[in-house]
Amino acid sequence: MSRPIPIEEMVRVFKSRHRTSHLFKIDNFSLFKKYQLEKVNSSVFDLGGHKWTLRVFPNGRKNASGHYVSIFLMSQSSVNVKIEYELFVVSQLEQKWESSGHREFGIHPKPTGKGNPKLISLVDLERNGYLIGDSCMCGVKLHGIEPAESGTAECFSLIEKPLNHKVTWMMTRFSSFEPEKAHHSHQFVENSSEGFINNASKTETYAKFKLRVLDQVNRNHVEKTCSGWLETSKGFADFMCLTKLVEPYLVNDKLYVGVDFEVVSVATYC
Known part of the structure; x- marks a missing residue:
């Protein structure tokens, strides 16, 4: 399975088209299982006037129907307005993503997290083009906010x-x-x-x-x-x-x- 365009170009195009989003690219995805890393946090990023991190469970949380990749949006301080957000995993074969749907991040006086413990199964992640070359791209998009000049993106990798x-x-x-x-x-x-x-x-x-x-x-x-x-x-x-x-x-x-x-x-x- 190969990508139609290089992943670096995918990231560039994604940022230009989704200017209220933060993309979190994870490389050497299989090493998270090898070293038994349960979760990984992104850097702190600014969207909609608030500071956030993404928390990803790449090995999946298990239930009766299999293992699922879990993704959560974590606020870093109080949130004083209701914000509509969408968590997703990006396909590397075509212009689509697996989404949690539009959800509401309500008003919270203290840092908290909202997300989807069953965003996508590990089977579908590998089978449907979301994990190619041991790389996966996930992220969050806020809706109803003023767009920036470009979305933001970061890459996280384990290096042996x-x-x-x-x-x-x-x-x-x-x-x-x-x-x-x-x-x-x-x-x-x-x-x-x-x-x-x-x-x-x-x-x-x-x-x-x-x-x-x-x-x-x-x-x-x-x-x-x-x-x-x-x-x-x-x-x-x-x-x-x-x-x-x-x-x-x-x-x-x-x-x-x-x-x-x-x-x-x-x-x-x-």
Whole structure:
């Protein structure tokens, strides 16, 4: 099954025709099942004078009739007017979408979510041209609001073994480090494509990675695997006992620690 036009052109045309919409393209769709990711959130976007995110359950929620992709529109603050919205998945074979229909997002004093837990079955997603080349396009359109110059769109993807997936920090003069104080390496960006840093959308980052203390003699490193959404730091408070920080790990007052990414999420505007 192949697309009639490249997906990048589809995104461009969609934004020009649907100027009150936000498109959320998910690449490497099958990796969400492989890494058992239940859901993914878009970046925060502005439509109709309010800020929103999309929450997608790509692996589907199961009921008696099968697995269904679920999509929800999440407000980020109070909503003071009634807004008509439509959630959808875009066909990559013809100009149509699978829609939840027009629904009303009522007045809510606090952030909340509205959506469809059974937007489309996983079977129909794959069989009817909504999932091609391991890419899927979903989104939301608001009705009855002033259109912008263009709709907006972003791409979210999981990347296995990204470029420069190993990062090592050499801690010199280790004995001078205060034992009760946290110490930090320089910041680094685990990017997977050129232009990612300048074109990155502000979404949560998912990663599965190994934290490591390097054996400088035998290369028998101490490693532990961690995974999850990196809203804050993730790791192990009891990674390695300080009494074990001797040779071959600590040599000439130098200690090497690092991280090895197995998979990391990438988000860009498109």
